[in-house]
Every structure is written in structure tokens, then in C-alpha cells.
Amino acid sequence: MTDPGRTRVAMTGIGVVCPLGIGREEMWSSVVAGRSGAGLITLFDASDWPVRMACEAHGFDPSDFIERRAARRMDRYAQLAVAAARLALSDSGLPIDDDGAGIGAIIGNGGAGAISRE
Numbered sequence: 001m002t003d004p005g006r007t008r009v010a011m012t013g014i015g016v017v018c019p020l021g022i023g024r025e026e027m028w029s030s031v032v033a034g035r036s037g038a039g040l041i042t043l044f045d046a047s048d049w050p051v052r053m054a055c056e057a058h059g060f061d062p063s064d065f066i067e068r069r070a071a072r073r074m075d076r077y078a079q080l081a082v083a084a085a086r087l088a089l090s091d092s093g094l095p096i097d098d099d100g101a102g103i104g105a106i107i108g109n110g111g112a113g114a115i116s117r118e
Contacts, residue, residue, distance in 0.1 A: 013092030015084035019055035023087055043076075081107050 016023060019037025020030035030037070037055040046052045057080060062071040065083040074082070085105050089096065096103060 012094055013088035013090070015086065015088030015091060017057050017060060017080045017084045017087070019057055022057065022060060022083070024091060077109055081109070 014024045016027045018027060019039075020035065021027040038053055039056070039058075040046075041049075041052055041054045041056070042058075043056055046054075060080065060083070062068075062074070062076075062079040062083065065086050066074070066079060071079055084107065088105065
């Protein structure tokens, strides 16, 4: 029995952009193979930092998901979020009408804007 004051939610698609891969299949293959997403930092010069390892989403090209002009005006974290949302939409296979009413996304981020603040 459902509570009339609660709305049911269904997860219909998964979009992953992470150090283990871009897309659900690539990420899961990395997990199954036991690969690590950690490696030397390549997105900025970390030579003055005591830690030079991190987990970066290697191989990510924002132009695969976002028009180049729009991507240039976005921080990397926003580009990653848009890419993940587009992958989730594609994974869902659902048709979306013009207003997108009733659609949402849950996004996890651990360092928004860190690169652009340098």
C-alpha cells in the first residue's frame, strides 16, 4: 500500500563519467577487471603539491556531449554533469517531450570548480 502523500520514483537510466570509464558499460568493465581509477594528476601542474595522484575522468571530451561554444563557458564539473545526464537519458531509452516535466537528475560531485579557481 502506498502513502497518498508520497510520489513514486523510478530510476530509468544511468549516466557515468568517472575515473573507471565513460558510460555504464566501460565503467562496469573496469570494475569487473579490478582496474583502479587512480593515477598521476594530468589536469594541472601538481609538482608543488605533496600529493600528485588523483582519480581523473581520462578520455573525457566535452564536445562529445555539448556544443563546443557552450562547453567553453562551462567549468569541467558542469561539463561532466551534463555528459552524465545525457548518458543517463540515452540509457533510459525514454522519449522526452519539449518541457521535460517530471524529469530530474541526482548528481554527485566531490570538487566542483576546483580547477577554475586556480
